[in-house]
Amino acid sequence: VSTTVNLAKQNTSLVEFTKVAADPSIVNLGQGLPDICPPSYVKEELAKAAAVDRLNQYTRGFGHPSLVKALSQVYERVCGRKIDPLTDILVTVGGYGSLFSTIQALIEEGDEQLLHSNNACFVFIYFSKKNGGNPASSADWVLDPAELASKFNSKTKAIILNTPHNPIGKVFTREELQVIADLCIKHDTLCISDEVYEWLVYKGNKHIKIATLPGMWERTITIGSAGKTYSVTGWKLGWSIGPQNLIKHLQVVHQNTLYTCPTPLQEALAQALWVDYKRMDDPDCYFYSLPRELESKRDRMAQLLQEVGLRPVVPEGGYFMIVDVSTLNVDLSDVDENQPYDYKFVRWMISSKKLSAIPLSAFCGPETKRQFEKYIRFCFIKGLETRNMDDIANNWVVR
Amino acid sequence: MSRPVQARRLEGVDKNIWVEFVKLAATYSTVNLGQGFPDFPPPEFLKEAFSRAVSGEKHMLHQYTRAFGHPPLVKILAQLFGKLLGRDLDPMTNVMVTVGAYQALFCCFQAFIDEGDEVIIIEPFFDCYEPMVKMAGGTPVYVPLRPKAPKEGKLMSSADWQLDPAELASKFSEQTKAIVLNSPNNPLGKVFSRGELELIADLCVKHDALCISDEVYEWLVYDGKEHIRIASLPGMWDRTVIIGSAGKTFNVTGWKVGWTVGPNRLLQHLRTMHQNSVYHCATAAQDAVAQGFQREFEHYGKPDSYFVQLPRELQQKRDQLVQSLVAVGMKPIIPEGTYFLVADISEFKSEVPDVPNSDEPYDSRFAKWMVKNKGLAAIPLSAFYCGAHKNNYNSFIRFCFAKDATLKAADDILQKWKLEKAAP
Numbered sequence: 001v002s003t004t005v006n007l008a009k010q011n012t013s014l015v016e017f018t019k020v021a022a023d024p025s026i027v028n029l030g031q032g033l034p035d036i037c038p039p040s041y042v043k044e045e046l047a048k049a050a051a052v053d054r055l056n057q058y059t060r061g062f063g064h065p066s067l068v069k070a071l072s073q074v075y076e077r078v079c080g081r082k083i084d085p086l087t088d089i090l091v092t093v094g095g096y097g098s099l100f101s102t103i104q105a106l107i108e109e110g111d112e113q114l115l116h117s118n119n120a121c122f123v124f125i126y127f128s129k130k131n132g133g134n135p136a137s138s139a140d141w142v143l144d145p146a147e148l149a150s151k152f153n154s155k156t157k158a159i160i161l162n163t164p165h166n167p168i169g170k171v172f173t174r175e176e177l178q179v180i181a182d183l184c185i186k187h188d189t190l191c192i193s194d195e196v197y198e199w200l201v202y203k204g205n206k207h208i209k210i211a212t213l214p215g216m217w218e219r220t221i222t223i224g225s226a227g228k229t230y231s232v233t234g235w236k237l238g239w240s241i242g243p244q245n246l247i248k249h250l251q252v253v254h255q256n257t258l259y260t261c262p263t264p265l266q267e268a269l270a271q272a273l274w275v276d277y278k279r280m281d282d283p284d285c286y287f288y289s290l291p292r293e294l295e296s297k298r299d300r301m302a303q304l305l306q307e308v309g310l311r312p313v314v315p316e317g318g319y320f321m322i323v324d325v326s327t328l329n330v331d332l333s334d335v336d337e338n339q340p341y342d343y344k345f346v347r348w349m350i351s352s353k354k355l356s357a358i359p360l361s362a363f364c365g366p367e368t369k370r371q372f373e374k375y376i377r378f379c380f381i382k383g384l385e386t387r388n389m390d391d392i393a394n395n396w397v398v399r
Numbered sequence: 400m401s402r403p404v405q406a407r408r409l410e411g412v413d414k415n416i417w418v419e420f421v422k423l424a425a426t427y428s429t430v431n432l433g434q435g436f437p438d439f440p441p442p443e444f445l446k447e448a449f450s451r452a453v454s455g456e457k458h459m460l461h462q463y464t465r466a467f468g469h470p471p472l473v474k475i476l477a478q479l480f481g482k483l484l485g486r487d488l489d490p491m492t493n494v495m496v497t498v499g500a501y502q503a504l505f506c507c508f509q510a511f512i513d514e515g516d517e518v519i520i521i522e523p524f525f526d527c528y529e530p531m532v533k534m535a536g537g538t539p540v541y542v543p544l545r546p547k548a549p550k551e552g553k554l555m556s557s558a559d560w561q562l563d564p565a566e567l568a569s570k571f572s573e574q575t576k577a578i579v580l581n582s583p584n585n586p587l588g589k590v591f592s593r594g595e596l597e598l599i600a601d602l603c604v605k606h607d608a609l610c611i612s613d614e615v616y617e618w619l620v621y622d623g624k625e626h627i628r629i630a631s632l633p634g635m636w637d638r639t640v641i642i643g644s645a646g647k648t649f650n651v652t653g654w655k656v657g658w659t660v661g662p663n664r665l666l667q668h669l670r671t672m673h674q675n676s677v678y679h680c681a682t683a684a685q686d687a688v689a690q691g692f693q694r695e696f697e698h699y700g701k702p703d704s705y706f707v708q709l710p711r712e713l714q715q716k717r718d719q720l721v722q723s724l725v726a727v728g729m730k731p732i733i734p735e736g737t738y739f740l741v742a743d744i745s746e747f748k749s750e751v752p753d754v755p756n757s758d759e760p761y762d763s764r765f766a767k768w769m770v771k772n773k774g775l776a777a778i779p780l781s782a783f784y785c786g787a788h789k790n791n792y793n794s795f796i797r798f799c800f801a802k803d804a805t806l807k808a809a810d811d812i813l814q815k816w817k818l819e820k821a822a823p
Binding site for chain 1: 404405406407408409412413415417418421434436437438439440441446449450453454458459460461462463464498499501502505527530531534650651652653654655675676677678679680681682683684
């Protein structure tokens, strides 16, 4: 088997927990799987597209023409700069596919890559809690500027930024982005900016694109996702946007990996984007109505978790919430010592409370697993009727 | 940046024939028999299945499904291929769904090929094999199909293009990790015979090599020929990954649903590659394809099976195109399978002269001339050869005949061309 596969085998945690929670008697708040409906016009556009014979055949490899046109219009508006649909955009199989294409295109053996949340292969920097203590909001999780600066060196090829952040829900401020931008410019580093949750920001917060900061457009790939924008994760459509001299390399990877993305999905997405592009000044635009809907789900979940004695870290964006479970003092010392506490807690919670989540240390490199093992991640883009919430609460009370 | 921004793995894999020819065909208003996709609709039962998946009650079909393949799809694939291979297949471990057969190929090369590994590629080949092997750090080793002269007065058949057994054997070495087999073959349309497959199988077993078997055109075989799956030959199941495509099976190339079938010891590595590259494939199309296969499984072998009707329809189109090409002076090679046909254009060197010492192969210049002057697009056969061999077989062009209206329009062009040639 190739060395590629041996390196890749380390990433199996999410796969494992997704399997465990597939049991229908368990309330699954682990995987980021919306169980709310996508907007009806989105589904209708897909049905319409599939009825056109030509749209069931191959389209342009780097992105269906009507889709890249729609994306260029939406993002021209957001970024305030001209974006060429043919050279500055690549459509990929989900945000995941964009990350893969970007890293395959631009990262070499020997390059260092900074990941501000952790991953086994890279140089990482982790969040620390502002003022120590117990964070109540994702804003309380920060990067130490001096520490961040110390991680950059001549081998640093790129930094991977994720804002709004999965799993913490942090929305990086302009000042925080400026710190990162300054370092990128100083060290001539690329920035891979995963912004799939870009529309999901809650009151008091603003999503800022690092590519719009001075000196950053030419060194940034910005990644977006239809799945997160329209609650259609099963469409697996994403995109990378950036300067031609970077995107052209992603296009080469794409033409040698899967060549083209599905046509009817791309056409439908294009039509949906036009609907919302036309109402970007209107509060009913789905880009704004979805976060409003999610904000109330966020608040209800935070309240419920507090009621059962846990300590949620309220997110500024995204649809995940991390929760400090150490407050319950559940003794799991008789279970396998080698497992981080959060893994043991989640398994205990699945079997005794019929509720599943993802242990936060699944998102950490080996050096920091122990530091984050008192947190677990919940997803709140869920139907979560009042009845379900009561069930969850009751299950907790009955110990 | 003082050093190149892109990674070294992109060296030599940036050119792509399709990007160039698709642009060319679009620039001139052409009748496009170049790129391989149908211009007629997918079967009604499949369109209906997709419509149900998208608009029906199961709104969760718009969300992630199982990463390695939507359960209804892997189950029916395991059933169907189990029946075809005479084996019990586990849908969870012997089948994996991919974003088209293209991504299946990518996963195979990434999973099995390392720096220094050799991969045998039979020429002419579907062009992506070469850059994929290179991107994985492997070394492609080429072996050609060689045309034998057809019987007196007869047109050549794709069966007349054959491997030289001694030559093939000489390509296997200690470094040989895998051979890529594509049967039915794109571009020639060759359907490898049992004898030819046994030859390849013996060498794989002898050298402990893997076989990546691209069988996307498995249902498109003509004249009563049989598509034989190399994985069913002795010693081969355990070392073969079979690749298939809904796009080619059901005429929905734009859905990009493909799959791999093979032993768990090989598929486990494809799963690792898959979960680290795209992770999931789109759900709704998988659901629809599953329903399509369910219908075909129930109608298997019956006259109203799509797998019976489609090749019958395409055979007629093949024969129609052959006649028109003969009339204009080209020499078509009758394909035993696929929806491609290769024709010898050496007759046209009077109309489109050869330029000695040109960098560009003759067939490529001819194809471009034909686009600009006749409004008809086809792909030069040299596109399907490695750089060093592009001039070995450079007087052939490939047509796609999975066409309805386009084929009629092509026929008009060819008739007109024939008359122009006849005129003094």
